[in-house]
Amino acid sequence: MTTIRDIAREAGVSVATVSYVLNDGPRQVNAETRQRVLQVVQALNYHPNPIARRLSLQRTECIGLALAGLTDSNFSSPFYLEYIRGISFAAESSGYNLLLLTNYKREDFQSYLLRLTRSGQMDGLLLLGSSIPDEALSAIAHSGFPMVLLARHTADSAVISVSQDYQQGAYLATRALIEQGYRRIGFLGQSLQFSYGQERLAGYRQALAEFQLPLDERLISVPATRRDDPDIAEIRALLALSSPLDAILTDRERTVRQQFNELGLNSVQQPTIFPLEDSDPWLANETFPATLHAPKFEIGKKAVEMLLQLKSGETPPSPVFLPMTLIDHSNHLQKG
Amino acid sequence: MTTIRDIAREAGVSVATVSYVLNDGPRQVNAETRQRVLQVVQALNYHPNPIARRLSLQRTECIGLALAGLTDSNFSSPFYLEYIRGISFAAESSGYNLLLLTNYKREDFQSYLLRLTRSGQMDGLLLLGSSIPDEALSAIAHSGFPMVLLARHTADSAVISVSQDYQQGAYLATRALIEQGYRRIGFLGQSLQFSYGQERLAGYRQALAEFQLPLDERLISVPATRRDDPDIAEIRALLALSSPLDAILTDRERTVRQQFNELGLNSVQQPTIFPLEDSDPWLANETFPATLHAPKFEIGKKAVEMLLQLKSGETPPSPVFLPMTLIDHSNHLQKG
C-alpha cells in the first residue's frame, strides 16, 4: 500500500506538503511543488486512506440509517425505497457514507439507539419507521447526538423531524372526493397517538368544514393504539352503517381491498377507495382517478441536510412538513 | 473521550493488558487483573474507538452493497427489500457494517466499482441489480477484490454469485399450470443475454417436455436485448395467435395486467397470468391460486457468507442456486 510518505519521498517534499496539496489547504503550496506532487500521486496511483483520515480528524464521515420494523407491512410498500433513495442521494452528494442498520436482534430500541450513538461508527442518525417509542427518540435527542426523524413527528420538540404534510394531503384527498360528489366519506386511519394519525384526521375535518358538510363521527374509525392493519371487524363496522359510505379514505389500501373481497363485495358494491398513501400506479384505473403523492425522495434529502446542520452545531427549523400533491390519473382511466 | 490509556492508568496496568482483556486475547490475562480492568471499563463507560481499531488492524469491518438501478421498475417490487433484509441480518450478525451505495451520479459502472474497491472504505462488495455490465463484473472479480453478485450469474466463473433457481422455479410454475389443465401457455421473459432469461426458459421447456407437450415457439416472447418492461406490441403479438393462449408466464405481472386493461380485456377474456416472481399477495385471489416464492432473504444471507469466505482467502463454490417454492393460495381463493 502506498502512503503519503511514499509520495513525499518520491516528490522530494515533506508529508505535510503532500497533505496540503491533496486537501487544497489549509496552507498554500508553490505551484511547481504542487505539480510535482500531483504527478507522483498519479504515477503511484495513490489514494489516501480514509480510515487514517478519520482517526486524525476525529470524525467518521458516516451517517446511520436505522430502519425500524423492516418487516412491518408498511415497509412492503413499493414506495418505501424512495426515502432511501433520497437519503442515499444526499449522503453521497455530501461525501458521507450511509450505514444501514436494522436491529435484527430486536434489541430494545432505546438501548439499540444508545449503543449506536456510542459506537463511534457514525456521527449522525436517521430514523425511519413508526415502531420507535417516543421515549427512545427523546433520550437520544437530549443526549445531543445528531438525529433526524423521518416521516413523522413527536410531541418532544427536541426531536428534529421532517415528514410529508399529512394534514394537507388528507385535506386534498377529501376535497377531491367531495368535488366529485361524494358525501358519505369514511375515514379509516391510524391511532391518534401518532402525529400522522392526528394530522390526517385534521385534514379530513378541515375539508368537510370548508364545504360545510356535517361531521359524522360514526364514519371515523381509528384504533386506540397502534395497529398495523385494520381488521375485518373494523371494516365491517364501517360498512354496517344505516346510511352507507360512498367512499373511504384509508392508509392501508391493500388490506381494505382484501377485506372487501373477503366480504364478497364486488367493485360496484364497494365504497370508492381513496388511499392516503401512494397506491400502486397500475391500480389507478380501478380506483378513484387521482392519488396522493408524498415527496419521499425529497424528505430523504431534506433529512440528510438537517442532520448535517445539526452536526455543525446549528439547530434546523423543525418540524418540517413537505407538501403532498394530488396526481390526476383520469386520462388513464379505462375499465378492463 | 476516554481512551484505552485512561483505563490502563486507572486500573494500574498497561494498555496492552487492557487490550488483551477487551479482545479476549491473543494473550491470557490473570483473572484478577482482568476483573479490575473490566470494572474500570464499566465505571468509566469506556467504548473502544472502532476507527483506531480499524487503522491498526488494517481492515474496515464494512461491506458495501451496491444497488444498480434503484429506479428500475423491478426495484419497485415490494419484495426487493427482502434481499436487503437478509444481507443486513447476516452483516450485523457477523459484526460487519453495511454501506449502502447507489451510484446516484450515474457514473460509468465499471469506474464506479473500481473507485469503490480502491476507496479503502469497505473490504468486500455485494452487487444487486441487473443493470451492471458483465465486463465491469469481470474486471472487479479479476482484480481480486472480494465481490459477490446476487440474484443472477454471468458467464465468467471468476464472478462469484448466488441466486434463486430460476430454472427450477419456472419449471414448477409451468408444471402447476399444466396440471391444472392449461395447454397453451405463453412465455413472456427477459432477454436471453441474462442468465435468468435463459434459465427460466429452460425450466419452461423442461416442464413441457416432461408432459410431452409440443413446444410452440410462437408462444415464446423474449426480447433480443435487455428491456425493463414488455411493451404493448409484444403482448399484442402473443394475443393475436390463431389458437389463443390460456395462460401466460411472465416476469412482469403488473405491466402485463396493465396492458391487458389497456387492450380492454376483462378478467375472463384474459389468459391466466402466472408471475415468475412473487406477486402481490393480495392479488393472489385474482390470479392463479399459487405463486412462486424466491428465497430472497436467504440469498442475501448466503451472499454475505460467501463474501466473508472470499475475504478470508477461500473460494466458495459458485454459482449457487437456492430453490424456489410454490406457495398455494387456493384456500384464500374467493372471487369478489
Added chain:
DNA sequence: TTGTAGGCGTTATCAA
C-alpha cells in the same frame, strides 16, 4: 504474567 514502545496513515501545529 505484564510493560514498553513502535506502527497503522493522516492532519495540523510549530519552527525554520
Added chain:
DNA sequence: TTGATAACGCCTACAA
C-alpha cells in the same frame, strides 16, 4: 514556502 513532528486511539511484537 516548507519541514519536522506530535497527535489521533488502538494493536501487538518484543522485552522484562
